[in-house]
Amino acid sequence: MAALGLLGAALVGCGGGAAERPAPGAAPPAVSHEPSPKASAAAAGPKPARVPTAPPTLAQGPGGVTPVYTRRAKGTEKVVALTFDADMTADQGPRAARGEHFDNPQLIATLRRLKVDATVFMTGRWAEEYPDQAKSIGGDPRFEIANHSYSHYAFASPCYGLPTVAGPDMATDVQRAFDAFRDAGAVNVVPYFRFPGGCYDDAALRALAPTGVTAVQWDVVSGDAFAKDADAVADQVLDEVEPGSLVVMHCTRSAAPVTERAIRRIVPELRARGYRFVKVSELMGR
Numbered sequence: 304m305a306a307l308g309l310l311g312a313a314l315v316g317c318g319g320g321a322a323e324r325p326a327p328g329a330a331p332p333a334v335s336h337e338p339s340p341k342a343s344a345a346a347a348g349p350k351p352a353r354v355p356t357a358p359p360t361l362a363q364g365p366g367g368v369t370p371v372y373t374r375r376a377k378g379t380e381k382v383v384a385l386t387f388d389a390d391m392t393a394d395q396g397p398r399a400a401r402g403e404h405f406d407n408p409q410l411i412a413t414l415r416r417l418k419v420d421a422t423v424f425m426t427g428r429w430a431e432e433y434p435d436q437a438k439s440i441g442g443d444p445r446f447e448i449a450n451h452s453y454s455h456y457a458f459a460s461p462c463y464g465l466p467t468v469a470g471p472d473m474a475t476d477v478q479r480a481f482d483a484f485r486d487a488g489a490v491n492v493v494p495y496f497r498f499p500g501g502c503y504d505d506a507a508l509r510a511l512a513p514t515g516v517t518a519v520q521w522d523v524v525s526g527d528a529f530a531k532d533a534d535a536v537a538d539q540v541l542d543e544v545e546p547g548s549l550v551v552m553h554c555t556r557s558a559a560p561v562t563e564r565a566i567r568r569i570v571p572e573l574r575a576r577g578y579r580f581v582k583v584s585e586l587m588g589r
Contacts (some may be wrong), residue, residue: 359588369508374522375547387554393454404556410563422583424497427453427480434487441489449495453479456528462502471512521551533564
């Protein structure tokens with residue numbers, strides 16, 4: 304498992320060891336006249352709570368290159384990870400102040416109502432603008448928050464006209480986002496990173512290696528960005544999903560206004576096909 308590097312206090316939990324088992328063919332244990340395990344446990348008091356395991360990551364590549372995860376290896380188990388990018392660039396504060404909505408609370412409410420596990424790739428600027436929502440999402444066991452940079456500037460150029468983060472500043476930008484999640488009170492934070500626009504190169508992968516993150520891309524593009532037809536978005540996802548797929552969508556009303564309506568169709572239709580919705584950490588860990 305890759306070291307968590309710069310994540311620091313943004314992550315919660317650590318791994319636990321497995322219980323020892325007798326070797327095959329070993330003699331059975333001798334009969335004991337000691338108190339039963341139940342009685343011993345009662346006498347010793349309550350057992351400590353089980354510490355959760357850390358989220359799985361991929362090992363860095365040769366020379367310390369950040370690994371990239373796109374989907375689970377093809378198989379027969381019908382699991383799919385829905386991911387939602389909560390985009391907001393560092394300079395969009397004035398637009399938010401004028402009433403533009405970069406959040407989508409109705410989408411989150413629908414995912415909860417439909418009991419869908421999901422991963423939200425959040426920018427630090429989004430968490431600063433909507434700290435109560437970031438805390439709520441990051442405190443709900445159905446969700447996990449992953450890193451989508453602080454500024455939503457590109458880590459490689461050209462990238463859809465986005466401003467570009469300078470190479471020496473890339474790791475700091477990622478850490479700044481983790482700090483914003485922590486400051487908002489989010490606890491379900493995982494060491495995954497999604498490049499803004501999905502744009503990256505070898506230099507960016509090397510620059511992020513000290514952070515210990517695993518970069519997460521996708522194999523199914525929903526097409527919800529700036530879409531106006533919810534059925535077209537749903538059709539695209541339903542046509543492309545396969546067992547182990549990782550779908551990219553958005554949690555931004557201003558830039559993806561039909562996503563919530565598309566989810567209301569995508570979820571029941573995939574469940575009717577036998578699919579189960581998982582977070583990226585589960586998809587990667589299986």
